[in-house]
Amino acid sequence: MAGKADTRARILDIAEAAVLEKGFEATSIDEIVASAGISRGGFFYHFPDKNALARAMLERYIATEDKLYDDIFARARALDDDPLHAMLIGLKMLAEALENMPQGHPGCVIASTAYQDRLFDQGVRDLNRQAILGWRARFRAMFEEIESSYDLRETVDLDALGDMVSSVVEGGLVLQRALREHNAASQQIMLLRSYIKLLFAPRA
Amino acid sequence: MAGKADTRARILDIAEAAVLEKGFEATSIDEIVASAGISRGGFFYHFPDKNALARAMLERYIATEDKLYDDIFARARALDDDPLHAMLIGLKMLAEALENMPQGHPGCVIASTAYQDRLFDQGVRDLNRQAILGWRARFRAMFEEIESSYDLRETVDLDALGDMVSSVVEGGLVLQRALREHNAASQQIMLLRSYIKLLFAPRA
DNA sequence: GAATGTACTGGACTGTGAGTCCAGTTGTTG
DNA sequence: CAACAACTGGACTCACAGTCCAGTACATTC
Numbered sequence: 194m195a196g197k198a199d200t201r202a203r204i205l206d207i208a209e210a211a212v213l214e215k216g217f218e219a220t221s222i223d224e225i226v227a228s229a230g231i232s233r234g235g236f237f238y239h240f241p242d243k244n245a246l247a248r249a250m251l252e253r254y255i256a257t258e259d260k261l262y263d264d265i266f267a268r269a270r271a272l273d274d275d276p277l278h279a280m281l282i283g284l285k286m287l288a289e290a291l292e293n294m295p296q297g298h299p300g301c302v303i304a305s306t307a308y309q310d311r312l313f314d315q316g317v318r319d320l321n322r323q324a325i326l327g328w329r330a331r332f333r334a335m336f337e338e339i340e341s342s343y344d345l346r347e348t349v350d351l352d353a354l355g356d357m358v359s360s361v362v363e364g365g366l367v368l369q370r371a372l373r374e375h376n377a378a379s380q381q382i383m384l385l386r387s388y389i390k391l392l393f394a395p396r397a
Numbered sequence: 398m399a400g401k402a403d404t405r406a407r408i409l410d411i412a413e414a415a416v417l418e419k420g421f422e423a424t425s426i427d428e429i430v431a432s433a434g435i436s437r438g439g440f441f442y443h444f445p446d447k448n449a450l451a452r453a454m455l456e457r458y459i460a461t462e463d464k465l466y467d468d469i470f471a472r473a474r475a476l477d478d479d480p481l482h483a484m485l486i487g488l489k490m491l492a493e494a495l496e497n498m499p500q501g502h503p504g505c506v507i508a509s510t511a512y513q514d515r516l517f518d519q520g521v522r523d524l525n526r527q528a529i530l531g532w533r534a535r536f537r538a539m540f541e542e543i544e545s546s547y548d549l550r551e552t553v554d555l556d557a558l559g560d561m562v563s564s565v566v567e568g569g570l571v572l573q574r575a576l577r578e579h580n581a582a583s584q585q586i587m588l589l590r591s592y593i594k595l596l597f598a599p600r601a
Numbered sequence: 602g603a604a605t606g607t608a609c610t611g612g613a614c615t616g617t618g619a620g621t622c623c624a625g626t627t628g629t630t631g
Numbered sequence: 632c633a634a635c636a637a638c639t640g641g642a643c644t645c646a647c648a649g650t651c652c653a654g655t656a657c658a659t660t661c
Contacts, residue, residue, distance in 0.1 A: 200637080215515035218422045221618060232639050234623095239637090242620065307574040308509040311419035321575045347591045353584040356572055360585045364568020368560055370511040371525045380557040381564045387551045388588075391595040404608080425647060436610050438652095443608090446649070 201239045201249075203229050209250055217247065217305055218312070244314045247306065251317060254302050255324040261290060262331065276338040277393050284386035288379040291362070298378065304363050329355040343393035361385045405443045405453075407433050413454055413503065421451065421509055422516070448518045451510065455521060458503040459528040465494060466535065480542040481597050488590040492583040495566070502582065508567050533559040547597035565589045 207228050211220040222243065226236045240246045269283035270276075291298060306313050306321050333355035340351070365378030411432050415424040426447065430440050444450045473487035474480075495502060510517050510525050537559035544555070569582030 216513040218513060219515040222620090223618070232641095233620095234640070235638050237620075303575065304508055304571045305512040307571050308512065309420040309422060310574070311423040318575075322577070325572060325575050346595060349588060349591060350584065353581075353588060356581065357585060357588050360568035360572050360581075361564065362568070363571040364564035364566070367508045367511050367567040367571070368529060368564050370514070371507065371522075371529050373526070377557075377560065377564075380554065381561060384553060384557060384561050384592075387553060388592040388595070391550060391592070426649090427647070436612095437649095438611070439609055441649075 200229070200231060200235065204231075204236065204239060204246070205249055205253060208246055209253075212250065212302070212305075217302075217309065244317060247313055247317050248320060251302055251306065251320050251324075255320065255327075258324075259327070261287075262328070265290065266335070275342075276335065277343055277389075280335055280339060281386055281390055284382055284389065287362075288382040288386070291365070291382060292376050292379040298362075298366055304367060325356070325359050328359045331355070332358045339393055342396060344396055346392055346394050349392070357385060404433070404435060404439065408435075408440065408443060408450075409453060409457060412450055413457070416454065416506070416509075417503065421506075421513065448521060451517055451521050452524060455506055455510065455524050455528075458506050459524070459531075461503065462528075463531070466491075466532070469494065470539070479546075480539065481547055481593075484539055484543060485590055485594060488586055488593065491566075492586040492590070495569070495586060496580050496583040502566075502570055508571060529560070529563050532563045535559070536562045543597055546600060548600055550596055550598050553596070561589060 204225060208220065208225050211224065211228075222233065222236055226233055229236075240249065265286045266279065266283040269286060270279040272282055273279050303321055303324070306317055310318070329352055333351050336351050336354050361381050361384075362378065365381035368381070369375065369377035408429060412424065412429050415428065415432075426437065426440055430437050433440075444453065469490045470483065470487040473490060474483040476486055477483050507525055507528070510521055514522070533556055537555050540555050540558050565585050565588075566582065569585035572585070573579065573581035
């Protein structure tokens with residue numbers, strides 16, 4: 194029936210939807226193959242095991258998230274050339290984007306791999322780590338640029354501040370899932386925005 | 398060999414240590430019973446299924462966390478009667494407490510149950526939700542008291558601000574596990590502290 | 602001191618899901 | 632037409648959750 198290697202992408206789509214809804218462990222391979230209309234053998238042809246599936250999903254998610262950040266903060270910068278204002282606009286956009294993600298944000302994937310340690314192999318864990326380090330570097334650079342034209346009202350470690358974006362997104366998503374309040378994550382991002390706004394003062 | 402119903406507590410201790418290290422799903426009942434020196438039948442005598450174990454662990458964790466918050470913020474308040482200063486002292490203490498938790502903070506339990514939805518029953522999810530709502534109320538009350546003698550530099554929703562404590566703890570723990578940096582969570586708490594410090598201004 | 606209950610042991614059994622192996626089939630490409 | 636990629640289908644092993652139950656050691660109650 195199918196044609197080429199788009200089966201792999203279909204598996205990933207189906208797996209992602211299922212994992213977002215129920216969690217990784219609760220999603221069985223049987224279920225995925227049934228819903229994809231392929232055989233178990235077909236699944237294992239594309240992915241040697243469930244770890245490989247997790248890795249592929251993580252890779253896709255990280256790429257998506259990176260692109261989201263690229264787009265949002267580029268658009269924000271286009272709207273305002275001041276680095277602080279651009280950051281504040283970007284965070285607002287990020288909050289909106291989080292609110293408009295229908296059935297849960299893939300950020301889950303990060304948190305759930307972090308907490309299901311031994312279930313995943315080194316490759317998955319490394320990917321996770323690299324992604325977060327990448328976001329740290331990205332936001333750190335943005336904060337450094339802001340710092341070059343603003344004064345810090347409080348002494349803070351810029352790496353930790355860069356991490357705070359990931360941290361607030363992940364923490365907000367945990368709350369959102371646990372509370373079943375759809376806008377918890379975006380609210381938390383808005384609080385982070387409020388912090389950033391207060392943290393930087395126009396140079397004296 | 399054993400005496401009374403302390404077997405139940407021993408199971409919980411062992412399970413908690415294992416879950417903190419590897420995650421809930423990666424911890425098998427066989428492993429727990431082996432390490433507790435009891436039979437499988439013995440385990441199921443105390444817990445009808447793994448959900449009941451999860452529920453019991455969550456209950457214990459929530460009680461511990463509540464007590465930690467009670468202690469810390471009571472001690473902080475004893476050190477400074479001003480509600481803002483007490484909050485700042487408390488957050489510092491919380492950051493230190495997080496740093497001194499040897500093999501990972503049980504906050505994991507919250508995040509991991511949140512992300513493994515269908516694996517847990519309604520009881521577990523409700524418990525999780527109630528705990529977070531309890532912390533929201535606790536911190537909201539503290540922020541309200543601060544607000545009664547300070548001005549807010551930014552308009553913020555006090556529920557969201559109350560949630561921010563849980564959010565930053567959970568998000569920080571996700572980072573900490575993913576990055577394998579032992580002080581990530583405590584750093585994030587310190588940033589939250591810095592936000593609170595900036596957010597409230599002495600009444601004009 | 603017989604009866605009852607609690608806290609188990611030990612073992613057999615079912616079911617589900619991951620992962621392996623492999624022989625065979627279909628469509629595409631050189 | 633040969634070779635390869637992308638599968639199918641089925642048989643199999645293993646680990647783990649969960650069920651059922653008969654028996655046992657110990658303490659408490661009548």
